[in-house]
């Protein structure tokens with residue numbers, strides 16, 4: 001197992017659109033394991049392959065209090081969505097920034113598991129938010145894209161300042 005480094009907004013590599021996985025192999029299983037380790041170490045609840053500079057459609061999540069219920073979605077796709085909810089979101093690629101985003105209240109997601117088998121899941125509340133947030137990453141989107149241009153510029157400025165401070 002190894003910990004991966006997480007790209008930070010406004011890194012252009014977060015804008016790439018990830019490619020579907022043709023076949024789930026040991027490579028994807030190893031990546032999922034490393035991403036889970038990385039996510040747990042960073043105290044996150046979700047991580048998309050895009051965030052660790054891997055261009056494939058794979059996301060990991062764990063919303064449990066006990067941090068022992070990992071979920072892996074390969075080629076996730078939202079096939080149905082209903083309602084609306086507003087939730088305060090954060091992101092491991094946008095450290096220290098939290099903002100309210102409106103998303104669907106419930107979604108039905110179709111994906112492959114680590115065994116390569118397809119499954120479907122009905123999610124609502126925070127799980128639905130997390131799934132939508134992570135699939136956005138695979139499409140090159142970051143949650144701050146939903147903010148007003150002014151707010152987004154403020155976030156960008158603050159992060160660049162943080163990143164400079166970390167370098168010295």
Ligand code: NI
Nearest residue numbers: 090091092093
């Ligand atoms: Ni994120």
